[in-house]
Amino acid sequence: MRGRWQGGNRFTLLPEGKRFLPELFAAIESAQRTLYLELYLMESGTLATRMVDALCAAAHRGVTVRVLLDGYGSMKLSHADRQRLRDAGVALRFFNPLSWHRLGGNLSRDHRKLLVVDDRLAFTGGFGAVDAFVDAWYEVAVRIEGPVVADWIGLFAQLWESPLTRGRAARCRWPEPAPIAALPDDMRGRMISGRGHRYQAIRLSLHQRIATAERRLWLCTPYFMPTFSLRRRLVRAARLGVDVRLLLPGSRHDHPGIRYAGQRFYARLLRAGVRIYEFQPTFIHAKFVLADDWTSIGSCNFDHWSLQWNLEANQEVEDVRFARDVAALFERNFAASEEIHWAQWRRRPWMQRCREWVFGTLNGWMTRLR
Structure with missing residues (x-):
């Protein structure tokens, strides 16, 4: 999927976890309508616990929370953490869980990292919900605002509905997102993905x-x-x-x-x-x-x-x-x-x-x- 080049966006560079992690959690805590999170790595630990707490709190206050994790990259996310998300009302799905019936098919992994808040704000980069991202690894993320956010929503929705995505959470109807107003920063950008x-x-x-x-x-x-x-x-x-x-x-x-x-x-x-x-x-x-x-x-x-x-x-x-x-x-x-x-x-x-x-x-x- 290749989004079209669009102006009217604002992009903010967020180097290092000490800068982008507070921004991610602040965005989750400010969510009023929807939260979409897609990660490759999510392992039970201090950071994952904090993430689960924030997602559950959002679901409890009525936010529609959908979490899409890679079936291999999330293998170290405990059953207790998964159950906490489900009990709070978080829709949880997994891309391409490992299967002995199709060994070659296990090679395809969802390596994307994405957070979308209220259909107006997105983050991407190389981050994950793993303790190493707090201070042991150097990482960079970007905060995205403006019309290009709609393409990130479409990318998430496409994989959520994929036949390779599994989970107790049912597929859902995705309403056409409302147009996102152009911002005065007027930065030009596009979302681009690879399969x-x-x-x-x-x-x-x-x-x-x-x-x-x-x-x-x-x-x-x-x-x-x-x-x-x-x-x-x-x-x-x-x-x-x-x-x-x-x-x-x-x-x-x-x-x-x-x-x-x-x-x-x-x-x-x-x-x-x-x-x-x-x-x-x-x-x-x-x-x-x-x-x-x-x-x-x-x-x-x-x-x-x-x-x-x-x-x-x-x-x-x-x-x-x-x-x-x-x-x-x-x-x-x-x-x-x-x-x-x-x-x-x-x-x-x-x-x-x-x-x-x-x-x-x-x-x-x-x-x-x-």
Whole structure:
């Protein structure tokens, strides 16, 4: 699903959980009519308990609350937490629960992150209801207001009614949302989603922006497993004089093997002039891209798995003011990172090279099996 470009929106960049989590909970607590929440990761713990409390409180005051979770990503959400939601009147559904009857079908996951409040306000990014998002992982979200919110509602409704979505909560009628008034900020944006190998709008949009970038192309992703076509485009852009930079996790990675597998691509990229930064303070789980004055922020990791199997969704923004905020965020994160230089990388120890080969080979096998 690809929303159309619309003006009259307001987009607010929310870096780090200490900023976007209070905004998320304030929005939930202010809800008067409807709350739609879609998450990949939700695990019982301090943050999930707080989220369940807020959702139940909203349902108790008469708000229509619908929660859509991925069947795999929510496996660590306890039965007690699920039952608390249902007892409060929250409609709870799960996308593609794991099944032994269709092993290949289990690969498709709902990796999207979305909160919509009263059909007028939305949030997306890479967040989840897991304690690690409080202070152990670095994440970024965006607050969305204006006409583009209607497309996010449509995306949620489409998956809620999908045959792959299960749960005791019944399907429902979705009234046509009332038109959302344009805002004086007049930022231009669109919602864009991907459905793996069936519909790769996010990938195609990224490739188009790389091809047309003139000044800068900065990309942050936690799982750097780029496709061959993406690597080729990054190299070509750098050789044409575009300022191409990658902001990637450092040693504080939740899956070190993925980091090593991705590092096998460093050599060619560095030789082409791509600048690579590894973030040092924490594990950086954010996914956002800046190409000139175009930005894409959301759930997509821009890796094989996200582009071939997952349901993903990003908010694209084309606005000089918003791009300025995103560029400033990149600059702060570059300053907190270690830049990898080609002269240094070519002298890396043999053990590092072995790790790259082993995990790169394993990843190659998995990619061919998908």
